[in-house]
Amino acid sequence: VQLQASGGGLVQAGGAMRLSCAASGLSIQSYAMSWFRQAPGKEREFVAGIRRSGNNRDYSDSVKGRFTISRDIAKNTVYLQMNSLNPEDTAVYFCAAGRLILSTPLQQNEAYNYWGQGTLVTVSS
Numbered sequence: 158v159q160l161q162a163s164g165g166g167l168v169q170a171g172g173a174m175r176l177s178c179a180a181s182g183l184s185i186q187s188y189a190m191s192w193f194r195q196a197p198g199k200e201r202e203f204v205a206g207i208r209r210s211g212n213n214r215d216y217s218d219s220v221k222g223r224f225t226i227s228r229d230i231a232k233n234t235v236y237l238q239m240n241s242l243n244p245e246d247t248a249v250y251f252c253a254a255g256r257l258i259l260s261t262p263l264q265q266n267e268a269y270n271y272w273g274q275g276t277l278v279t280v281s282s
Contacts, residue, residue: 178252206263
């Protein structure tokens with residue numbers, strides 16, 4: 158199983174960026190897929206997630222209304238569209254896949270079975 162995250166880079170505050178997470182060795186239809194991030198000196202935090210049904214999505218309060226998680230079943234890829242970026246969004250972003258049951262919150266990072274290598278997003282002020 159491999160989760161290949163890409164799309165990170167440098168962007169100015171107020172800008173937008175789209176991250177991709179291409180999965181191989183598993184079908185994203187069978188897993189909850191989420192994005193987490195870790196800023197320097199901070200713990201990893203949940204950003205956005207989508208249940209395997211595709212119907213339920215959840216976002217952290219800090220990104221709600223600015224970020225959108227989506228998936229393309231045919232490409233077996235999950236995306237994170239990030240708008241109105243600010244310097245506080247600077248972090249390494251990781252995608253994760255897990256067989257979460259409905260009672261398990263998407264935010265529970267220990268519930269995920271597979272993690273990508275991360276992609277760095279830097280937002281300049």
